[in-house]
Amino acid sequence: MSSAPSADLFQPLTGDDPAVVGGYHLAAVLGTGGMGKVYLSYTPGGRPIALKVIRPEFSGDPEFRRRFQQEVKAAQRVQGLYTAPVIDSDTEGAQPWLATAYVPGPSLAHAVAQHGGLPLRSVLLLTVGVAEALHVIHGAGIVHRDLKPANVLLASDGPRVIDFGIARAADATALTSTGVSVGTPAFMAPEQAAAGTITPATDIFALGQITAYAAIGAPAFGDGPSHAVLYRIVHEDPDLSRLPEELRPLVTRCLSRDPADRPALAEVIELCHAVSPVPLRQGEDWLPQTIAGSITERLQLPAPVRPPTAPATPTPTAHSPQSPAPGSAPPYRPTGFGMAAAPTQSAPGGPGMAPPRNPAAPSGAFGPPSGAPNAPRAHGMPGGAPLPPGTMPSAYRAPQGYTTGYTTPPPFHTAGFTPARAPKRRTTGLIIAGSVVAAIALVTTISALLPDAPKDNGKSTGGSSSASGSSDTPKPRTDPKPVAYKNVNVTANYYLMLADNPPRPAEDTDAGVTYGHGDLYFSYDSMFGDEKLGTANGKLVLLNNSQKGSLKTCRTETRYTEKIGLDQLTNGSQICVLSDAGHIAVATYRGKSGADDPSRYFTVDLTIWRNAEDPKES
Structure with missing residues (x-):
């Protein structure tokens, strides 16, 4: 086993990766799957999370978005000891994403690939833990549909099942005909491979596959091309010759082709207790020491990425306006409320005029009115109040072109102080006036050379006539083929x-x-x-x-x-x-x-x- 933990486990971001998703600053890449890419990030309090960003191919499908939204709502109801809880999500953004608790442990697929099959006690504890997880998942009305070794993480205190229900959002989209596969062929149930009805019993079949894989160190129906594996699942019996004798009755029943013949989850747990030579109790020693060591590696996390801190600048005053740094967004300036739109201009009425008071702010405080179009808001907060410190990042989306941090400028007029009048710039005014006169003359000349526009004699249905093919003319929808x-x-x-x-x-x-x-x-x-x-x-x-x-x-x-x-x-x-x-x-x-x-x-x-x-x- 490699002793270098971070180099292989936490990949650095590349030019194709976003720096921030939903207000979360991404620290590293955890992995890539069929549904999207998973990143490491942190909550404001410093807890690590796994944030999955859905692939653009799925994001553009309206049916996927509708189902993804349903499945995320259902997944938020899943609160089990052996599942990774959903922390946050955005199902309506340009690229939907889902954040769950970070589990510091290898997947079953990684552990078996590195160290081979697990001992009997570990397999039994794995099976009862996954069975408990499925019981909670099914109780929320979800069928996992993609239970496989890569979706079972081995934590220090037991397994964790992840990605429950998300596969359902994609399995019926238009992408199924474009070569994008959902689910892993080696761990599908026969009815799933044959496009039949999916029920909770489908996950029982996958649980039997998980148990066999953990004990044998290989899939029960073998490896090879997808179509060959699927054929064996539907038409042939699994190879359980290397499976420990104690596990054969349980695995054989779970892998029944008829879903009605598979055991219930409660019966799976009872069978595991019955064949265990010692009482099954989940603890820190449930895994072999070689695998437990890789959990320590995954605790050596990259440091959280903090947003860049703006350099200290003088406090803006009426006679000393603050200019934005090169390449940065201009500071917020409310318009239409007695303030000038240009960030470097004085307030109308001359220096010394106070800006409008924010109705939502305490008496005497000044700032952007709550109704200002670009004023930062906290999600769900009345009156557009500023985002309080420590609020979850996804609760606030900064307006495009503005930074998330906004500092209310101090009052332009305070007692006992009258700012000096800014010097007039005659040269600049003359240049602007000359430019305006020249522009008017040029427009007049061009208008005189153009032919008169035809009159519509009152036949126009709109307020003004427009040329054929104008961008304002809606394009007719092309009917899909039945x-x-x-x-x-x-x-x-x-x-x-x-x-x-x-x-x-x-x-x-x-x-x-x-x-x-x-x-x-x-x-x-x-x-x-x-x-x-x-x-x-x-x-x-x-x-x-x-x-x-x-x-x-x-x-x-x-x-x-x-x-x-x-x-x-x-x-x-x-x-x-x-x-x-x-x-x-x-x-x-x-x-x-x-x-x-x-x-x-x-x-x-x-x-x-x-x-x-x-x-x-x-």
Whole structure:
């Protein structure tokens, strides 16, 4: 094992890396993954954090942004002993980012690559810790979807599961058809590899893979090209010949192809306790000493990056205005409130005139009015009050062109002091006056040479006529090409997302109560036999028999609803689905399951125009 800790663990920033994200000054690069790049930073109090900046390819997809926002909100509810808590986030910026607590420990992938498989006790403690983490994650309504050795960190007091739920935001975006993969093939479940329904049992399969990998030191389904590994996962049995005998029953059940045959998380923990030769207690000695040494390396963090301190400058006065340093932003000057716009000019009315008092400031204090357009504000603070010291950086975004630090200038007029009058500059005034006269003469000459503009004889619809192709003329939206899907079955209490390609039913984690994620869902009340087709993210329009479902028809219809009973539909009935994400679809009803069918579902043909409208703000 290398003894140089910082050189390999904390990479320096390059020219492509930002210096500041959301007010956090970045100190080093921790790693790069399929979703983005992870940086080391610090809170104002000095606690280290891991800040992940999402890749631009995902940031530009409106469906990703909508799902990422949902997943971040859900992840903030996850507060477990074996998870890295979400500290801060920005889901609406130019590049979304997410900050979690920094875990000073290697990933399971790194530890196994450096030192091989773990002893039995360490594997069992790893398995029960990850199982507890999944219990909390699933309790928040999240399926991890990308549980793998790289997303399990080995801290001194137990494992930590990271990146839970984030993969869901990307797995149904338009990027899935451009070669950008989400998830690691060697640790996918069969239903995930076959684009089937993702459930909490999907994470149980990955947990079995984690346990086998930690004990064997290699993936249970082997290495090789992605398509070969995925084929073995779907069609072949794993190679568990090198797995300790005590772990085989547990791992074999977790790796069942049928999700219904996999054990529950509570049962996984019970099985681990049953096969352990000693009571399982998490402690500082749960890892081999060689791996524990790498935790010490990760505690030798780079120093926090502090913002540059501006050099000391004289306090500005009415007769001695302060000029900005070369290359820096000009100091804030409120305009429209009796103050001159130019930073070096005296206040109108001559020297000695007091600037406006800030209504939000104490009596006698002066500063920028709370309504000034560029005045710094604290997020959520009433009246635009200045940002108090120690506030989290992301709570304040400095206006473009201004630094985050703003010092209120002292009063221009104080008792017992009248500033000296600034000397007049006649030469400068004459030069400016001459330049104005010359400019007016030049404009008059050019206007005389131009032909008269044609009159519109009152036919113009606007306040003034404009040339064809003016930048003010809105460009017409180019309609997207429709994509058709035949015989899509939507099971009771499942939902579809129009952005999915192809749209596949996903189980509603709220058990048919709120359907918080569905663009199109099937609600079934077993007590009253009530069957409805509905949407939670948009509007529905049931078209008349005389109407033909099309993009134009769905755009013009306004007879909106959110639920339609299946008893209102016949074979061939068409429904417009308008999602808040901007997707539009025509769903052609093709009937429902029969009385003898073991499952309850309805069938539709879908024609989808993705990104047909601008997404609505949430």
